[in-house]
Amino acid sequence: MILSVDELKFLxxxxxxxxxIAFSISEGEIVAILGPNGVGKTTLLKCLNRIxxxxxxxxxxxxxxxxxxxxxxxxxxxxxxPQRVETGRLTGFDAVLLGRRPHIGWDITEKDxxxxxxxxxxxxxxxxxxxxxxxxxxxELQLIAIARAFVQEPRILLLDEPTSALDLKNQVExxxxxxNIVTEHQIAVVMTMHDLNTALRYADRFIFxxxxxxxxxxxxxxxxxxxxxxxYGVPVMIGELWGVPxxxxxxxxxxxxxxxxxxxxxxxxxxxxxxxxxxx
Amino acid sequence: MHLADGELPQxxxxxxxxxxxxxxxxxxxxxxxxxxxxxxxxxxxxxYEVFMTLIGQNLTDKWDRxxxxxxxxxxxxxxxxxxxxxxxxxxxxxxxRNPLASPFTLGISNxxxxxxxxxxxxxxxxxxxxxxxxxxxxxxxxxxxxxxxxFCMLATMAILAIAKIKASSPEVVILAGVALSSLFTAGVMxxxxxxxxxxxxxxxxWTFGDVGRAGWPEFFLMATITIAAxxxxxxxxxxxxxxxxxxxxxxxxxxxxxxxxNAGMIVAALVTSVLVSFLGVIGFxxxxxxHMVRRVIGDEQRYLIPGSIVMGALLLLASDTVARxxxxxxxLPVAILTxxxxxxxxxxxxxxxxxx
Numbered sequence: 001m002i003l004s005v006d007e008l009k010f011l012x013x014x015x016x017x018x019x020x021i022a023f024s025i026s027e028g029e030i031v032a033i034l035g036p037n038g039v040g041k042t043t044l045l046k047c048l049n050r051i052x053x054x055x056x057x058x059x060x061x062x063x064x065x066x067x068x069x070x071x072x073x074x075x076x077x078x079x080x081x082p083q084r085v086e087t088g089r090l091t092g093f094d095a096v097l098l099g100r101r102p103h104i105g106w107d108i109t110e111k112d113x114x115x116x117x118x119x120x121x122x123x124x125x126x127x128x129x130x131x132x133x134x135x136x137x138x139x140e141l142q143l144i145a146i147a148r149a150f151v152q153e154p155r156i157l158l159l160d161e162p163t164s165a166l167d168l169k170n171q172v173e174x175x176x177x178x179x180n181i182v183t184e185h186q187i188a189v190v191m192t193m194h195d196l197n198t199a200l201r202y203a204d205r206f207i208f209x210x211x212x213x214x215x216x217x218x219x220x221x222x223x224x225x226x227x228x229x230x231x232y233g234v235p236v237m238i239g240e241l242w243g244v245p246x247x248x249x250x251x252x253x254x255x256x257x258x259x260x261x262x263x264x265x266x267x268x269x270x271x272x273x274x275x276x277x278x279x280x
Numbered sequence: 281m282h283l284a285d286g287e288l289p290q291x292x293x294x295x296x297x298x299x300x301x302x303x304x305x306x307x308x309x310x311x312x313x314x315x316x317x318x319x320x321x322x323x324x325x326x327x328y329e330v331f332m333t334l335i336g337q338n339l340t341d342k343w344d345r346x347x348x349x350x351x352x353x354x355x356x357x358x359x360x361x362x363x364x365x366x367x368x369x370x371x372x373x374x375x376x377r378n379p380l381a382s383p384f385t386l387g388i389s390n391x392x393x394x395x396x397x398x399x400x401x402x403x404x405x406x407x408x409x410x411x412x413x414x415x416x417x418x419x420x421x422x423x424x425x426x427x428x429x430x431f432c433m434l435a436t437m438a439i440l441a442i443a444k445i446k447a448s449s450p451e452v453v454i455l456a457g458v459a460l461s462s463l464f465t466a467g468v469m470x471x472x473x474x475x476x477x478x479x480x481x482x483x484x485x486w487t488f489g490d491v492g493r494a495g496w497p498e499f500f501l502m503a504t505i506t507i508a509a510x511x512x513x514x515x516x517x518x519x520x521x522x523x524x525x526x527x528x529x530x531x532x533x534x535x536x537x538x539x540x541x542n543a544g545m546i547v548a549a550l551v552t553s554v555l556v557s558f559l560g561v562i563g564f565x566x567x568x569x570x571h572m573v574r575r576v577i578g579d580e581q582r583y584l585i586p587g588s589i590v591m592g593a594l595l596l597l598a599s600d601t602v603a604r605x606x607x608x609x610x611x612l613p614v615a616i617l618t619x620x621x622x623x624x625x626x627x628x629x630x631x632x633x634x635x636x
Binding site: 046049050051070071072073074075076078079080081082084085086088089090091093094095098099101102104106110111113114115116117118119120121122129130132145148149151152153158 | 283284285286287288289291292293295515518519521522524525526528529531532533534535536574578579580
């Protein structure tokens with residue numbers, strides 16, 4: 001177990017944002033934090049590396065309570081990629097090299113340069129090395145930001161909505177690469193997400209937040225139509241296409257998207273529990 | 281992890297060598313300009329003799345006093361002030377996340393001008409005694425400087441207090457700086473309205489920044505503060521890079537952003553206050569020199585900070601040299617020349633776009 005959270009409570013100006021949060025994560029796992037807008041997904045993520053300091057509760061990283069570690073030590077253990085990355089007139093290599101900050105004394109060493117070089121190859125972004133980051137696309141910039149967090153050599157990577165601003169190809173490419181490095185380097189990834197289908201494909205475990213606390217936490221089996229309706233307030237169907245589970249909101253599946261469906265009664269049993277349809 | 285198996289990135293290293301060359305080239309030009317700056321003026325001294333005098337091998341005694349007592353302290357003051365204002369500017373642009381930020385964004389220059397006006401008009405430390413240019417006499421320069429410095433510090437503390445209340449939010453700091461500037465400008469106008477002609481002239485003359493005001497003791501004080509500030513900002517170059525990448529990224533990299541912002545503001549304000557209270561207001565250098573360097577070598581702070589230091593020193597020294605020549609035998613205050621010299625270069629760089 002690399003990260004554990006116990007009885008975490010976070011207040012924002014005396015308003016309760018998170019309460020009684022407890023879960024733990026192991027190496028080599030991708031955990032998705034899910035839930036409606038404004039429920040505190042990003043806040044929870046930021047509490048995990050002390051960008052925000054929780055009011056109560058303990059976050060333990062590799063056996064040490066987060067509060068007992070220096071900020072630089074936290075950064076050596078946990079990498080963080082925010083939703084929004086600022087650009088500037090510097091090259092991709094400069095931007096990724098910045099990820100060595102927690103390891104740098106007065107100046108960079110050959111080792112730092114080699115590690116950054118390896119990260120460019122690993123993420124297959126060698127062509128971006130000397131590109132200015134203010135001329136990069138959203139997908140390229142996101143890869144640079146993830147590579148930057150990766151060269152921190154963290155044991156845990158926190159990603160805030162890593163794919164929300166990206167097109168389909170970039171979503172798949174980025175999550176595939178994350179999956180690879182998780183498997184290869186046995187790091188843990190915690191990411192907030194909106195897209196349930198993407199979460200289902202890439203995450204091993206799921207945290208559903210509702211009303212300031214964890215509604216459900218578990219593996220793929222906890223994702224049921226009832227569960228999703230309870231959290232998001234939208235009736236859905238869960239089906240499977242070519243072996244891939246997919247979540248379809250009910251009001252959209254008849255194509256006109258303007259009302260809750262009432263006619264096709266044969267689809268409604270799928271809302272009950274974990275009924276699957278298989279299209280061939 | 282197998283990350284250390286990467287290769288040394290020759291392409292990237294070649295790219296960074298070019299930036300280092302730019303900075304080293306700037307230092308060489310600065311040294312040459314120093315010689316030229318000392319050699320020109322009301323009395324011309326051959327550059328070779330300047331050089332020999334500087335290395336202690338003076339050929340004739342007649343230049344000695346001009347060089348050591350007048351020209352050298354003035355030229356070195358220009359270098360120190362240019363470097364100090366420019367490094368404060370580059371830091372403020374990062375700290376406040378705003379390209380228009382400069383050492384004066386916090387309202388420091390107007391606070392200094394107000395302090396000088398208080399000294400001259402209320403405490404009677406200076407008046408203009410004749411109509412010849414350069415004949416404005418500040419009877420008590422130290423008291424004027426001390427009062428100007430006190431008001432610079434007052435403005436700084438007000439800004440820091442506001443920053444503390446609002447958790448160092450850059451927008452709030454900038455707007456508070458604008459408010460304080462207006463407040464002190466109004467204060468200066470209020471005092472000027474009740475001043476007599478000679479006092480008015482002394483106050484206006486004070487605000488024209490001039491590096492010729494400093495002798496050796498003043499230079500050493502300014503140089504010490506400037507060097508300390510340069511070392512501080514260079515030592516924090518990685519933290520400034522992190523802050524440029526966004527506050528949250530910086531925190532994720534282990535950087536305490538609030539503390540970095542406040543410390544950076546204190547250092548920048550201190551160096552600016554010292555320079556303003558000794559020399560008067562020298563605008564433009566702190567705003568534009570960092571941008572000139574950005575246009576050539578980019579935003580990477582490892583190169584941007586040293587590059588800005590060199591560029592600020594170069595621009596102010598060049599301006600001061602031209603200021604002594606342009607209407608000789610009269611000497612213009614350097615502040616008038618900095619914008620004349622810097623603005624065309626800067627507009628050219630803006631139009632040319634980034635160097636690749």
